Amino acid sequence: MLEVSKLIQGNKRTAAKMISLIENEGEGKRELLSKIYPHTGNAHVIGITGSPGAGKSSLTDxxxxxxxxxxxxxxxxxxxxxxxISGGALLGDRIRMQEHALDxxxxxxxMGTRGCLGGLARAxxxxxxVLDAYGCDIIIIETVGVGQSELDIMHYADTTLVVLTPGAGDHIQTIKAGIMEIADIFVINKSDLGNTKKIVTDIEQMLDMSPRYHGKWRPPVVETSTLAGLGIEELWSLIQQHLEASRASGELRVNVRERLKAEVMEMIEENLSNYLWDSLTQNGGIEQMLDDLVDRKIDPYTEANRIFQKFLTERSNVNV
Structure with a gap:
């Protein structure tokens, strides 16, 4: 088992090995995460999402x-x-950030998506x-290029940046309800290209019409250019302001509670699913059940309820 103490002391090699174990669903993963958990909760997690070509990697840099x-x-x-071909990640992001490699x-x-939807990797x-326990003050998650419905980043980040660019087609299409509502800060990147007024106006009008921002943090719209170095310090300041505001209002704690609730439920569902599937396949009953379903001798609704009730009865007998 990898030593958690080395991770907490800031051992980079240990952190890398732990991440590889987690990515590959290695033996002892849950035990490891259980030991790490008490040392987490200190990092500010910043999510960066947006369409392909919006400049997310440059902004991360x-x-x-x-x-x-x-x-x-x-x-x-x-x-x-x-x-x-290889099943690995195409390392374009790391190439762009290579000047930090020796820091x-x-x-x-x-990390590769490995078929996971939502713009993120499953792990x-x-x-x-791991990075939180490793001692990172800031953790930046950069998603792959996403569309209107890939919103998983909202379940990971304390502050979410939605990155848009001027002249990228229909602005309203880009900022439809889903992607718009997860933004804590809108970033109009590549603003040195000009023509930013239209998209800024569209976003501000949509925010004006939304009742959910009244009396709460209203996502600011900041224009940046990583090439010209415009708006970067303003963006950094807004990120810090959002963290302070969400802490002061209690919204950060509420969001963390909701994330942990979802995570616990996900693990419970996975455990139950595995247990029920194992119990079905052990006596070969699954094949007969599927044949009966295909032949319409039984229906899936009644059968699912029967299996669940059987599970409850078995657990009740064990407890007695």
């Missing part, structure tokens, strides 16, 4: 610089599309815990 200028330890989870206070990990939430 300049935010790393801002964090390091403030002497903060940074972890980056750069989610890339999975290679259809001992920057940990960058590229992302557990890797966040």
């Amino acid at each position: 300049v935010l790393i610089k801002q964090a390091r200028n403030n002497e903060l330890k940074v972890g980056v989870i750069a989610v890339d599309p999975t290679s259809p 001992k206070n920057v940990f960058i990990r590229s 992302s939430k557990d890797v966040v815990k």
